[in-house]
Amino acid sequence: MATKNQTRPSCARVKVEVDLLREFPKRIKIGMRMQNMEVVEKWIKIKYDYVPKYCRTCMIQGHNEEQCYIVHP
Numbered sequence: 001m002a003t004k005n006q007t008r009p010s011c012a013r014v015k016v017e018v019d020l021l022r023e024f025p026k027r028i029k030i031g032m033r034m035q036n037m038e039v040v041e042k043w044i045k046i047k048y049d050y051v052p053k054y055c056r057t058c059m060i061q062g063h064n065e066e067q068c069y070i071v072h073p
Contacts, residue, residue: 013049020052025046027045029044030044058070
């Protein structure tokens, strides 16, 4: 709601889908169109609020390798 209502213009919160098996992006490049129609590009750092636990051994979401019952019976 803060993004929609523009009450916090210094940040935007978005929901994204990521591949849990790959490294998450650290930043993205955005283009902003200025009033003179010039496009200015800027790199924006990404901060992840919630990253679910994912076990790469048994491919199940909810625990990681340290808590995996297959690796640690």
